[in-house]
Amino acid sequence: QVQLVESGGGSVQAGGSLRLSCAASGFTYSVHCMGWFRQAPGKGREGVAGIDSLGSTTYADSVKGRFTISKDNAKNTLYLQMNSLKPEDTAIYYCAVRLWCRGVWWRASDYQNWGQGTQVTVSS
DSSP: OOEEEEEOOEEEETTOOEEEEEEEESSOGGGSEEEEEEEOTTSOOEEEEEEOTTOOEEEOTTTTTTEEEEEETTTTEEEEEEOSOOGGGOEEEEEEEEGGGOSOTTOGGGOOEEOOOEEEEEEO
């Protein structure tokens, strides 16, 4: 049974940093693609960053240069380091798995399993 559990969210002032973690279990972590998404109130779920089975990364333009996605295969854990946070980064952040890397990293419907989400609030 696939399970994803996010942690690390919280409240921070603009310009601050947070690191999100996503502990994964129930599947062979290293061979699949993973992603971080976010959803702000009243908006759809937006792809933030993706990482493939070899560790190659992609980012949404809005976070490029500020956020870093990484993974530790030994710990079955996905990370999102968020620096220079802005109020517009406020959202619930979700990690997700895209089995066998089918589809595209930014499309939420291509991901099969999701965590419960963690709230990130950035104040100005």
